[in-house]
Amino acid sequence: xxxxxxxxxxxxxxxxxxxxxxxxxxxxxxxxxxxxxxxxxxxxxxxxxxxxxxxxxxxxxxxxxxxxxxxxxxxxxxxxxxxxxxxxxxxxxxxxxxxxxxxxxxxxxxxxxxxxxxxxxxxxxxxxxxxxxxxxxxxxxxxxxxxxxxxxxxxxxxxxxxxxxxxxxxxxxxxxxxxxxxxxxxxxxxxxxxxxxxxxxxxxxxxxxxxxxxxxxxxxxxxxxxxxxxxxxxxxxxxxxxxxxxxxxxxxxxxxxxxxxxxxxxxxxxxxxxxxxxxxxxxxxxxxxxxxxxxxxxxxxxxxxxxx
Numbered sequence: 001x002x003x004x005x006x007x008x009x010x011x012x013x014x015x016x017x018x019x020x021x022x023x024x025x026x027x028x029x030x031x032x033x034x035x036x037x038x039x040x041x042x043x044x045x046x047x048x049x050x051x052x053x054x055x056x057x058x059x060x061x062x063x064x065x066x067x068x069x070x071x072x073x074x075x076x077x078x079x080x081x082x083x084x085x086x087x088x089x090x091x092x093x094x095x096x097x098x099x100x101x102x103x104x105x106x107x108x109x110x111x112x113x114x115x116x117x118x119x120x121x122x123x124x125x126x127x128x129x130x131x132x133x134x135x136x137x138x139x140x141x142x143x144x145x146x147x148x149x150x151x152x153x154x155x156x157x158x159x160x161x162x163x164x165x166x167x168x169x170x171x172x173x174x175x176x177x178x179x180x181x182x183x184x185x186x187x188x189x190x191x192x193x194x195x196x197x198x199x200x201x202x203x204x205x206x207x208x209x210x211x212x213x214x215x216x217x218x219x220x221x222x223x224x225x226x227x228x229x230x231x232x233x234x235x236x237x238x239x240x241x242x243x244x245x246x247x248x249x250x251x252x253x254x255x256x257x258x259x260x261x262x263x264x265x266x267x268x269x270x271x272x273x274x275x276x277x278x279x280x281x282x283x284x285x286x287x288x289x290x291x292x293x294x295x296x297x298x299x300x301x302x303x304x305x306x307x308x
Contacts, residue, residue: 006067091115095218121240144294163206213238227282
């Protein structure tokens with residue numbers, strides 16, 4: 001009989017964080033675990049929710065004591081009582097904010113609870129270990145990119161435009177769009193979160209991609225997605241994206257401000273040799289972050305931690 005691993009998700013809209021938990025759900029299934037997920041009552045149950053592809057694996061009650069392994073990410077800890085015996089826990093850490101706590105996001109408070117922690121980048125691992133509060137081993141498994149997505153028609157996209165992914169920086173994105181339009185460029189400005197297939201469809205139509213991270217990202221998959229789609233990329237440095245991004249080699253990394261971002265777009269658009277160099281190097285970069293590598297690293301961690 002396969003060992004049971006239980007996930008917990010509060011799915012209000014698609015995010016990259018949910019997407020990465022979905023990846024680990026499938027990794028564990030492929031490694032022989034009987035993976036199940038509990039969705040909160042508030043969770044959306046539509047096509048944006050990847051777990052709706054396997055409704056038979058959704059459980060009605062969250063009963064962590066019945067599992068052989070728990071898989072927690074983000075605020076999932078709030079659903080787990082601290083005063084009962086629990087199975088081993090894998091805690092996926094996707095942001096440097098796990099080293100911080102606010103009344104709304106008490107993420108650092110969870111570090112003292114025992115778990116085997118997987119960090120999506122070295123930046124995340126460094127941040128949480130610097131807190132001095134981590135209870136349990138920490139392992140870096142760089143986030144992988146699964147591009148096996150059936151992308152629908154890109155509604156709202158502009159073929160050959162400058163794509164600006166500004167979901168995390170809407171004000172900056174809007175200001176950059178104005179700047180580029182004033183310089184004669186067509187712009188596809190995205191401010192809202194989309195289901196991943198729709199997002200990739202929009203991105204695939206771009207001539208140049210600009211992805212705007214927060215200043216302290218855990219990994220920032222949108223940049224790697226642009227690379228995988230063969231788009232010359234403008235993306236400021238943001239902590240975890242330095243796991244894969246190299247300024248002047250596979251992307252341009254100007255400061256997070258309108259003028260330098262706009263000038264970087266102009267430079268790429270006007271220099272065909274630079275565009276080709278960036279796209280070729282980015283393609284090789286994306287190949288290094290394949291799901292098979294992430295799955296193998298997880299398997300090695302499970303054996304090392306004696307969970308398999």
